[in-house]
Amino acid sequence: MLNIALPKGRLGERVYSMFEKAGFACPSIRENNRRLIFENEECGVRYFWVKPSDVAIYVERGAADIGVAGKDILLEYRPDVYELLDLNTGKCRMAVAAKKDFRDDPARRLRVATKFGHIAEGYYASLGREIDIIHLNGSIEIAPILGLSDVIVDIVETGTTLKENDLAVMEEIVPISARLIANKANFKFKCEPIERLLASLREQVEETK
């Protein structure tokens, strides 16, 4: 049985369609209910819907053999997993944003609100800029508006959230997309089905380029 952790939500549904095409279908998953685990014994596959930021934990600890996680999560938490493939979907970017009229004063420590403390620290360390991290769990865009921070480091997809809140991208840090990841030990034991899946996903990704 191949255990696959998928991120709940639109990205997970899109990725499931790719897995289905690859011969790892599990029709019951399309039923609209609140179950979180779906199994198809015939194909030898079991899917779990988990919170997107938790996929890497399931895979790192071997509760799932493989999974799909955003590059943002992999950069932030650096889980000890194999990164097998860039799925070329779930594309967005990690960026620094601020109020449109914000001007950085290098004499002061920069106050950075973010969910991605490691990414922000690494980015500003590479610039030699001293910062204070203000760790928030969501709705990061509010922080500069209320004066809690000078800038934010966050994911920008369509840019709508920034626009609606009168913020603008100041710098781009790194492009983000969904990645297929595997548990290191289980990859060896379940090499055959994983390689089979990987070959089809690679083809599908090439077709979308």
Ligand code: PRP
């Ligand atoms: C993410 C991100 C931004 C928004 C960007 O938030 O933190 O707020 O999406 O998307 P956009 O550029 O298309 O507007 P998410 O929905 O994950 O919620 P949260 O960070 O507030 O929890």
